[in-house]
Amino acid sequence: MFGILVSGRIVQTNFEQVGERHFLSVIVDADNINHVVVFLTGQIPFPDGTAGLIYFSWPDPNAPPSWQLLGYISNEKPSSVFKISGLKKKAEEQSGFLQFAQHAISHNAQIGIAIEPLSVVQEQITMLESSKPSEQSQFTEYCQKTIQSFVNYVSSFATPQQDSYVVPLPVVQNWYQSFETKLMTNPFFWKS
Numbered sequence: 134m135f136g137i138l139v140s141g142r143i144v145q146t147n148f149e150q151v152g153e154r155h156f157l158s159v160i161v162d163a164d165n166i167n168h169v170v171v172f173l174t175g176q177i178p179f180p181d182g183t184a185g186l187i188y189f190s191w192p193d194p195n196a197p198p199s200w201q202l203l204g205y206i207s208n209e210k211p212s213s214v215f216k217i218s219g220l221k222k223k224a225e226e227q228s229g230f231l232q233f234a235q236h237a238i239s240h241n242a243q244i245g246i247a248i249e250p251l252s253v254v255q256e257q258i259t260m261l262e263s264s265k266p267s268e269q270s271q272f273t274e275y276c277q278k279t280i281q282s283f284v285n286y287v288s289s290f291a292t293p294q295q296d297s298y299v300v301p302l303p304v305v306q307n308w309y310q311s312f313e314t315k316l317m318t319n320p321f322f323w324k325s
Contacts, residue, residue: 134177135185135246138170146174154248163191163217163242171203171244172212179208184254188245189217200245202261205254217242278323283308 137145137158148156160166171187179185184207188200203215249257286308291298315322 134174136172136174137244138172139166140168148246156246156248158244160242160244166242167218168214168216169244170212170214171206171246173206173208175211179248182251183248184208184210184251185246185248186254186257187213187215188247189215190243190245191217202257204261205258206246207251207254275323279312282312282323 135146135148135156135158137160139145139160145158145160148158151157160169169189173179184205186205187203189203190200203217204213206213287300287304288298290304291300293299
């Protein structure tokens with residue numbers, strides 16, 4: 134009924150039924166994957182009034198799976214592309230997020246599909262979309278924190294001269310090099 138497509142790999146259709154309405158598939162070597170496509174194969178449609186919630190469990194060698202809702206597929210939307218490269222494991226599972234099975238800890242990722250009534254799917258997708266910060270707000274926050282860091286750093290080196298303050302150019306260069314190093318080490322350091 135379901136398939137997974139990962140760039141450079143053959144199509145996976147090896148979903149295991151782990152509950153009456155729950156299906157599970159394992160993706161090996163998931164650390165190198167940026168996107169996955171989950172789709173209906175066309176052999177069996179969803180029952181009327183239902184759709185499939187798509188969940189993802191990122192590999193963590195030190196913990197059991199923690200499921201994150203990615204989105205959904207339905208008879209009207211038989212495939213969907215999901216970006217998984219930026220996902221982070223959540224410390225606590227959110228209520229309403231489904232546990233398919235607590236398998237042994239694994240380095241492989243898992244895709245879970247839960248067939249649910251359309252009303253449940255719509256409710257979960259609305260909650261998912263409202264919890265995601267917009268790219269615009271993240272960009273704005275990044276810019277604000279970058280400027281704040283810059284001003285705080287260089288102002289501590291400013292020396293008064295007549296009606297203004299002067300900052301030596303090496304101070305600006307040092308801030309830039311330091312900021313660039315932090316950014317390369319952890320692109321999200323500015324969030325902490």
